[in-house]
Amino acid sequence: MSRNITFTMIKPGAVAAGHIGAIMAKIAEGGFRFKAVRMTRLSKEQAETFYGIHRERPFFNSLVASMTSGPIIAAVLEKENAVLAYRDYIGATNPADAREGSIRKLYGTSIESNAVHGSDSDENAQIEANFFFNSMDQF
Ligand code: CMP
Numbered sequence: 001m002s003r004n005i006t007f008t009m010i011k012p013g014a015v016a017a018g019h020i021g022a023i024m025a026k027i028a029e030g031g032f033r034f035k036a037v038r039m040t041r042l043s044k045e046q047a048e049t050f051y052g053i054h055r056e057r058p059f060f061n062s063l064v065a066s067m068t069s070g071p072i073i074a075a076v077l078e079k080e081n082a083v084l085a086y087r088d089y090i091g092a093t094n095p096a097d098a099r100e101g102s103i104r105k106l107y108g109t110s111i112e113s114n115a116v117h118g119s120d121s122d123e124n125a126q127i128e129a130n131f132f133f134n135s136m137d138q139f
Helices: 012-016 020-029 044-050 060-067 082-090 103-107 122-132
Strands: 005-010 033-040 072-078 116-118
Touching: 005 020, 005 082, 005 122, 012 020, 012 060, 012 072, 020 033, 020 072, 020 103, 033 122, 044 060, 044 122, 072 082, 082 103, 082 116, 082 122, 103 116
Parallel strands: none
Antiparallel strands: 005 072, 005 116, 033 072
């Protein structure tokens, strides 16, 4: 399993606010290379499956509602130690706690609409990448 890829989404709130370009530029600035990119909109079923690990959490329904409220950008990123490097780079889950200058601090508006998703393990990065991209793709 590659330790060099992670999966990200630019969430509906950030897309609707017109931040796609700024966020993608910031991702590239951090030394992450785009291996695959796709704009799409999640159905309720897709969002529930993607975030299935959180099904029992109190925020699950509002997270699904937020993630299905508009289009998203899905992307596979490459960098050495990508999962940890990207989690560190985007800032804390809650934008209020995120490092100054981080993507979540700059473009997040709430814990759910926190601008971007980032995979939490190499295993999940692969699962999440395969959720959106054909496994024939080279990553
Ligand atoms: P994300 O990286 O997409 O992974 C799960 C998401 O759940 C997380 O970002 C947040 O947007 C959302 N979420 C909402 N409430 C919480 C919470 N209390 N703790 C963690 N994640 C939360």
